[in-house]
Amino acid sequence: MWIYEKKLQYPVRVSSCNPKLAKYLIEQYGGADGELAAALRYLNQRYTIPDKVVGLLTDIGTEEFAHLEMIATMVYKLTKDATPEQLKEAGLGEHYVNHGPALFYHNAAGSPWTATYIQAKGDPIADLYEDIAAEEKARATYQWIINMSDDPDLNDGLRFLREREIIHAQRFREAVELLKEERDQKKIF
Amino acid sequence: MFTTRKTYQPYRSPFDPCPPLTPKTYVTAPNLYIGFQPPRLPQYAPYEALRKGTTWKIFYDPYCGPYEQMKRNERT
Amino acid sequence: MKQMPKEYYDLLHQLQAIDFVLIDLTLYLDTHPHDYEAIQQFNELAQERKKLKKQYETQFGPLQQYGNSYSHYPWDWSKTPWPWQV
Numbered sequence: 001m002w003i004y005e006k007k008l009q010y011p012v013r014v015s016s017c018n019p020k021l022a023k024y025l026i027e028q029y030g031g032a033d034g035e036l037a038a039a040l041r042y043l044n045q046r047y048t049i050p051d052k053v054v055g056l057l058t059d060i061g062t063e064e065f066a067h068l069e070m071i072a073t074m075v076y077k078l079t080k081d082a083t084p085e086q087l088k089e090a091g092l093g094e095h096y097v098n099h100g101p102a103l104f105y106h107n108a109a110g111s112p113w114t115a116t117y118i119q120a121k122g123d124p125i126a127d128l129y130e131d132i133a134a135e136e137k138a139r140a141t142y143q144w145i146i147n148m149s150d151d152p153d154l155n156d157g158l159r160f161l162r163e164r165e166i167i168h169a170q171r172f173r174e175a176v177e178l179l180k181e182e183r184d185q186k187k188i189f
Numbered sequence: 190m191f192t193t194r195k196t197y198q199p200y201r202s203p204f205d206p207c208p209p210l211t212p213k214t215y216v217t218a219p220n221l222y223i224g225f226q227p228p229r230l231p232q233y234a235p236y237e238a239l240r241k242g243t244t245w246k247i248f249y250d251p252y253c254g255p256y257e258q259m260k261r262n263e264r265t
Numbered sequence: 266m267k268q269m270p271k272e273y274y275d276l277l278h279q280l281q282a283i284d285f286v287l288i289d290l291t292l293y294l295d296t297h298p299h300d301y302e303a304i305q306q307f308n309e310l311a312q313e314r315k316k317l318k319k320q321y322e323t324q325f326g327p328l329q330q331y332g333n334s335y336s337h338y339p340w341d342w343s344k345t346p347w348p349w350q351v
Contacts, residue, residue: 006328008348009285010239011278056295063288073349139218143252150256162252163242167292170220170248174296177225226293228300235282244289 002062009066010160013153014077019090021154022078023108024145028161029071030105030113033137039064041118041134048122053175060168067161074154075103128176135169193217193250219248269325269351276321277351283314 014021028034042061046054079087079101087096094110105113119130142162146155177183196212230245238244241251290307297303318328326345327334336342 003329003331003333006345006348007277007280009281009288010242011274011281012349053295056292059288059291059295063292069348076349136218139216143216146252146254146257149254152257152260155254155257159252160240160242163248163250166218166220166248166250167243167289169218170223170226171292171296173220174225178296183225226297228297229302235286236278238289239282239285244286244293 002065008070008073009063010070010157012070012073012077012157014074015151015153017078017080017082017086018151018154019079019082019087019092021149021151022075023090023092023095024148025071025075025078025108026103026106027108027141027145028138029068029075029103031107031141032117033134033141034107034113035064035068035071035138036105036113037117038134038138039068040115041120042131044118044120045127045131048120049124049127050179052178053124053128056171056175060171063164063168067164070157070161072103074157078154124179125176128172128179131172132169132176135165135172139165139169193219216250216252218250223247269346273325273351276317276324280314280317280321283310283317286310287314 030036039061042057042064046057046061049057079092082090082101084093084096087093095104098104107113119127121127121130139162142158142165146158146162149155149158193216194214195217196214198212201209201211226245230247232238232244233241233246233249241249243249287307287310290303290310294300294303294307322328322334326341327336330342
């Protein structure tokens with residue numbers, strides 16, 4: 001079971017109304033290496049992996065939902081009170097005619113989220129390597145978004161999220177080591 | 190000196206249309222160097238840990254975009 | 266809905282800071298279940314967190330529902346603004 005907590009993981013701020021940045025940020029909402037994909041990927045892998053890494057998948061998967069809410073908050077603030085004209089100028093005209101002011105799970109180019117973004121192979125090492133790759137790809141995506149953004153407050157939140165990808169990748173690497181079961185043994189090859 | 194920013198120089202052709210953007214850079218974040226995290230590594234206090242996105246100092250890897258770097262250069 | 270006072274942001278920030286370390290320690294302990302010192306730190310912070318939660322909820326209403334927080338009359342879950350609004 002999950003319980004919602006009425007607070008963000010990190011205090012999200014943005015400097016100005018900027019729908020163009022919102023359009024880029026949507027990549028981390030409904031894109032292949034976004035936070036939704038991450039949460040669903042990890043939580044779904046839990047059922048077919050050794051017990052000693054289920055806790056980690058649960059806790060990182062849960063944290064990804066907190067990140068999803070941060071991205072949603074950024075998009076919400078960047079587009080709040082933007083006129084249809086402003087949205088059109090930002091390249092969100094097509095989005096507006098379908099979704100109005102609503103958020104939607106698609107990537108920056110407008111492709112809807114799909115389960116083919118994530119994998120569950122039922123092989124613990126294959127799945128954890130996918131997870132490590134997903135974290136590194138998300139880290140890279142945050143870098144590209146920061147490169148496109150001139151909003152210092154937004155970048156502050158994006159830097160936090162990028163740093164979390166580094167920590168998650170670290171923990172998944174440790175999970176692989178745990179599954180190798182050679183942590184306290186002398187290596188003989 | 191150690192850095193998590195690495196560079197390389199791609200081959201340059203006289204027929205390349207854009208002016209060269211060199212050197213090219215990429216990131217090798219701290220998690221690639223640490224292996225299994227040892228116990229008792231130095232930590233940040235809670236407010237700073239939150240701001241930096243990590244409790245352990247060794248993982249901190251700040252990243253700034255070109256706009257922020259420009260601003261920083263203006264100040265100095 | 267009236268604007269949230271400065272104390273709201275301060276207390277929220279305090280909670281976010283301590284919760285952040287608890288999250289980070291949780292992930293660490295998931296792969297380091299035998300680090301006695303880290304577990305001690307975790308339990309101390311968890312205790313501090315409990316006090317902070319109580320203080321926050323007394324002033325600014327429930328953080329969680331499904332019975333993990335109490336309610337005033339009338340039902341006060343939606344009384345304060347939502348996280349993306351503040």
